[in-house]
Structure formats: structure tokens, C-alpha cells
Amino acid sequence: MIKPKVVLFLPSRVDPEIGDLPSADLLPLEMLHIAPTAEAAGWEVVLVDAMTEPRYVERVLAECEGARAFASSCILGYQVWDGAQVAQAVRDRFPDMPIMWGGWFPSAIPELYVNTDICDVVVYGQGELAFVEVLEAWREEGREADLSGIEGLILGRDGHVHWTATRKATHLNDLPEPSFHLIDLDDYYDLQKRSAEFGHRVRNRLPPPHHLAHRPHRGISYFSSFGCPEPCAFCCSAEIAGRRWMALDADVLVDRLAEIHRKNPYDVLRFQDANFGVSKKRMAEFCEGLLSRDLNINWNGTIEIKQICQYDWDTLKLMKRSGNHLMWFGAEAATEQTQELIRKAIKEGQTDEAMSKMHELDIKSGLTYIIGYPGESVESMYETIYEAADMKTRYPSCSVEVFPYRPIPGSEFWAPSVQDNGYPVPETLEDWGRCFDYKFNSWWGVIPEDVQQVWARFTQMAPWFDGIAGGRGPISQLLRKSAGVRLRNRIWKAPIEFQLFDVVRRSLGRVSTYI
Ligand code: SF4
Structure with a gap:
């Protein structure tokens, strides 16, 4: 008997336009955790992780051919926008495909998902059991299935957000083992090896x-x-x-x-x-x-x-x-x-x-x-x-x-x-996907300008103290010492020694260290 198939997609953690890489020890854990209940219920589960799949949009669309459901998850950050774009591509190609969302972001702000084209249901909070119950409903009736009797869901109804009954969280001891067989760890190990030279350009490393x-x-x-x-x-x-x-x-x-x-x-x-x-x-x-x-x-x-x-x-x-x-x-x-x-x-x-x-x-x-x-x-x-x-x-x-x-x-x-x-x-x-990143967000809220300036100096000094100048030579040691004196004594003004070092480096064609 042919098993019904569900395609799980974990969106990219980093905007490729920025040029940074995600830390490749971050496995698609949220997907590995929801998969086993579906597998136990007789579903074929395919997992596409944007981290290890260079052409992930094409791969998702190819896997969705003949599939009965698509599910994705995201947290705050670029994943939000990347996931939305891929879900839209799925919707455009497969108008009848039911689409499910989970994860912290859709749970926290479901109004952005339900009642839109890219979402039929949001699973709120812990999703392991709700996931398979939704799939089973879809197995019979597809997108038209009535999900209102399933606990722990957020649905769109006539333009409004509707919560189904609360689902009690299940202890991890009572849930099946995550489906690690769905990923090839060597892909992640290879990526870690290849990205080792990227230094600080690897996010969350x-x-x-x-x-x-x-x-x-x-x-x-x-x-x-x-x-x-x-x-x-x-x-x-x-x-x-x-x-x-x-x-x-x-x-x-x-x-x-x-x-x-x-x-x-x-x-x-x-x-x-x-x-x-x-x-x-x-x-x-x-x-x-x-x-x-x-x-x-x-x-x-x-x-x-x-x-x-x-x-x-x-x-x-x-x-x-x-x-x-x-x-x-x-x-x-x-x-x-x-x-x-x-x-x-x-x-x-x-x-x-x-x-x-x-x-x-x-x-x-x-x-x-x-x-x-x-x-x-x-x-x-x-x-x-x-x-x-x-x-x-x-x-x-x-x-x-x-x-x-x-x-x-x-x-x-x-x-x-x-x-x-x-x-x-x-x-x-x-x-949301483009703004919610600490390093690239410029909202200062209630932080006055003088505090911002001290914060900026601290943020610049700390890497110098850590030895960003590189090497163990006398200049590097001197700069490290100077950063220590400044941090210890709260001297935030005129860091000319670092600026000078940076100017010299740049004149030699080196990458700027003065962040
Ligand atoms: S310790 Fe506080 S910030 Fe950290 S996860 Fe718990 S509630 Fe959130």
C-alpha cells in the first residue's frame, strides 16, 4: 500500500543576501521531533532542511508532487520570511495542498498566518501529537477537513483567529524518539568543516x-x-x-x-x-x-x-x-x-x-x-x-x-x-523576517543617545580585549591591555589607538577590525 506523504520544511536561518552562514551543528530538531508520530501512523515523512539543501525550493516542490500535506516551522528571524516564500510557492503549485505551521513565531503571532493563503492551521506550542492528529484528519478529507475538535490548534474562521481547546503538554518521556534517520549527519558535518574558515561570519557558532x-x-x-x-x-x-x-x-x-x-x-x-x-x-x-x-x-x-x-x-x-x-x-x-x-x-x-x-x-x-x-x-x-x-x-x-x-x-x-x-x-x-535580528535591527526604544554611545564603545572594546587584533605580538598585546584598562575604568572616549591600528591595517589592504 502506498503511504500518504507529508513534506516537512525547515526554512533558512540566515538571509543568503547577508553572506553569513548558519552554524551547521543546529539540526532541524523541531522537525525530527514531530516526525515519529506521523511515521508510526503510517505516513511517509520527507524532511527538507534549507541548511543542507542548496536548491531547497525546487526540492520542496518536487517532493510535494503526490504528497498529501506540507508543514513548516520557524522562529523569529529570517526563517519567517524564507518559510513564507516557500509555502507560497507550494500553494501556487499545489492549490489543494493542506499547509500546517508550527514553532514559536506562528504560535506567538498566529494572526499573521491563519486566514492567509499559506496556512490552513497553526499548531500552538508543543506540536508532536497535534501534528499527527491534523494529518490524520487531512488524510481523509484534505483541506476541507474540520479540525475544530483537535486540541492545541489555531484556525482562521471568517477572518478571525480561533483557538481550539487547550492541549495539555505531554512529557518528553512519553513521546517517541526523534527521527534522526531522516537526516544524514554527514551532510551537517561536511558543512561544519567547509564553514570552519568563515570565522565570525558563521551565525550562532x-x-x-x-x-x-x-x-x-x-x-x-x-x-x-x-x-x-x-x-x-x-x-x-x-x-x-x-x-x-x-x-x-x-x-x-x-x-x-x-x-x-x-x-x-x-x-x-x-x-x-x-x-x-x-x-x-x-x-x-x-x-x-x-x-x-x-x-x-x-x-x-x-x-x-x-x-x-x-x-x-x-x-x-x-x-x-x-x-x-x-x-x-x-x-x-x-x-x-x-x-x-x-x-x-x-x-x-x-x-x-x-x-x-x-x-x-x-x-x-x-x-x-x-x-x-x-x-x-x-x-x-x-x-x-x-x-x-x-x-x-x-x-x-x-x-x-x-x-x-x-x-x-x-x-x-x-x-x-x-x-x-x-x-x-x-x-x-x-x-518580520527582515527586521528581527539583533545585529541588524536599529530600533533603540527607550535607550537614550548617551547610553547608546557607551554601549557602542563597550561592544567595540570587548573584541579588542578578546584579541581581535590577532597574533601574540607586542602591538596586539598592547591593544588588548589598553582595551582592558578602558573596560575596567569605564573610559569610553576617543579610542584613538584602535582607530590608528585600523587605519594602518586598512592601508595595508587588510580587512577592517574596528567594528
Ligand atoms: S530563563 Fe527566562 S529568558 Fe530563558 S527561556 Fe526561561 S523564561 Fe525565557
Whole structure:
């Protein structure tokens, strides 16, 4: 019997016009997670990932020939616009093809999807089970099927947005194993090898472990949990995942990772969880499991500052021994007042304590801050930049970034950002796809010009302190030292030594380093 076929498409993460590459350890996890329920129900699932398929529009259209459904997913960024264009191409070629959307962006702002030509339904939040129920309805009746009895969907009705009954989230332990057989990991490994020379032009690439810094290596990514228990007001997780955190048991997780490693060995594992380290017990079991399997890999993931402060030294050392080389933290703000405002509640001194522990263990930290929240004082913005500079200079292995605040639909801060602070809401999927990128967005919101200038100096100085000048020669060391003095003492004016260095480099035909 011929199986009904569904085509899954993960849009491009980076606008090819910019010329950057996506980090190729970012696997199409969202698609690998929804596929197995459909396969179990007798569907043939084809996955096209724009990252590994150079001619993905043609491939999607070819695969849609004879298929019964098309589904895509996106997060904020270029994926939004790329996905919309491909879905439109599918609609134009196959007017009767049912089209389903999932992912954070369509869940947070469904009115841009339902009631349009490129969408028949949005699956809200966790999609593994709703996905197959929709497919089964479409199997019989195609686009005309009545989906209103399926939980966890957003439908368009007479120009309005209609939510079906709420679907209770399912624990990851009760969901099938992701369909890794749908992708060829060698394609991703090859891409990682080929993009190794692109340096900072590879978006979202994480620093490798020391011993792999100058060697090609293979990385994969994995989801081990759903949701996050934190209530951060600038993030849409609380709204969409309902502050639930459901994590795969550590032994199951290690078994699955070991099986992937057996088939396609990898060197570095990147957890794409919203918050990997919520449970100290699971962390310890996971690390013990890795050690007992002798996988000999390095791994990294997200964790909260306060969790590192709560973990005991035995657990932290276990993380290190199990191959943890990097953790990423959202410190978000320096003052307790702003911590209260954003509902993050990091106490004074905790960020320093966490960074100091990581530094002592020789585990790298990726630390991010945000300035310009709705209701944040100017003093708080300065304090945040100063703390970022302190962390950078005190713990040199710590990579620190400060971002201007960007409103996220579905977050608590969305309404005040739009209503009180005049955030110019993008109107079309193209606008969303083109504007929502921290590096290329120029909305400054409530951040005054003097803070913007200090922020710009910090953002320029930090890479000099990291040694962007290159080499270990005396000039490079001098510039690094100078950046350190400036960051430590908050000297933001007239960075002529760097400008001079840059002019000389450019006169020699080198690429500009003065960002
Ligand atoms: S910002 Fe991070 S910690 Fe806060 S709710 Fe979102 S995912 Fe959780």
C-alpha cells in the first residue's frame, strides 16, 4: 500500500543576501521531533532542511508532487520570511495542498498566518501529537477537513483567529524518539568543516573546546527538555509553554545520545533546550551517564545563574569531568530593581559568583545582558554595561554581550513596548523576517543617545580585549591591555589607538577590525 506523504520544511536561518552562514551543528530538531508520530501512523515523512539543501525550493516542490500535506516551522528571524516564500510557492503549485505551521513565531503571532493563503492551521506550542492528529484528519478529507475538535490548534474562521481547546503538554518521556534517520549527519558535518574558515561570519557558532579550537570537529544539537519554569517578562516561553519544564530522564537521554554517537560519532553536543540545567539531580545523572558510557565528547547548554549558585561543587566538578566546556547564561540586568522588573530575580553578586565558579573550573561562559526594557531607568542601563565590562575583564574566558532590548510577541513586555514605547510593529511576514535580528535591527526604544554611545564603545572594546587584533605580538598585546584598562575604568572616549591600528591595517589592504 502506498503511504500518504507529508513534506516537512525547515526554512533558512540566515538571509543568503547577508553572506553569513548558519552554524551547521543546529539540526532541524523541531522537525525530527514531530516526525515519529506521523511515521508510526503510517505516513511517509520527507524532511527538507534549507541548511543542507542548496536548491531547497525546487526540492520542496518536487517532493510535494503526490504528497498529501506540507508543514513548516520557524522562529523569529529570517526563517519567517524564507518559510513564507516557500509555502507560497507550494500553494501556487499545489492549490489543494493542506499547509500546517508550527514553532514559536506562528504560535506567538498566529494572526499573521491563519486566514492567509499559506496556512490552513497553526499548531500552538508543543506540536508532536497535534501534528499527527491534523494529518490524520487531512488524510481523509484534505483541506476541507474540520479540525475544530483537535486540541492545541489555531484556525482562521471568517477572518478571525480561533483557538481550539487547550492541549495539555505531554512529557518528553512519553513521546517517541526523534527521527534522526531522516537526516544524514554527514551532510551537517561536511558543512561544519567547509564553514570552519568563515570565522565570525558563521551565525550562532559557539566557541569549541580548547583542544578542538584549531581542528575540524563534528557537532550535533539536541532537545532534552520542553519549556522553562522561569517567568521572564521579556521572553515568550512563559506564555507559550506555561512555565512547565519537562525533561527527558537522564538515562534515556544518554542512551539516545550514545546511539547517535555509535552510528555517526560526534565531538561536541549542543543542547538547544530553553533551560537545560533546571534540575541538579538530572544534571548529575546525565554527567554520570556520559562518563559511564565513555563517549568522550564535549557538551554545552543553557543554565540559569542562580542554578550555578545553588549547585554544589561536586556537581559542578562532575559537569567538567563529563566534558562540559561551555554554559550560556542570561544575566540580563545588573541591578536588583531591574531584575524584579523583568522577573528574573538574580540577586546582587550571583552573576559574579557563577562566573567565578565557571572560571575556576575552566568551563567557558557565554553571558548576555539586555538594556532598554520598558520601564528600565537610565542608571540601570549604565549599571548593566558596567557589570558586563567587569565580567569581561575579571573572567577573560567569559564571552559577554549586551543587546538592546527587542520586544518579542507573546511576552509580557510586548504590549507596553508597543503601546507605551512606540515599537513599530512589523506588518508583514517579510518585514518580520527582515527586521528581527539583533545585529541588524536599529530600533533603540527607550535607550537614550548617551547610553547608546557607551554601549557602542563597550561592544567595540570587548573584541579588542578578546584579541581581535590577532597574533601574540607586542602591538596586539598592547591593544588588548589598553582595551582592558578602558573596560575596567569605564573610559569610553576617543579610542584613538584602535582607530590608528585600523587605519594602518586598512592601508595595508587588510580587512577592517574596528567594528
Ligand atoms: S529568558 Fe530563558 S530563563 Fe527566562 S523564561 Fe525565557 S527561556 Fe526561561
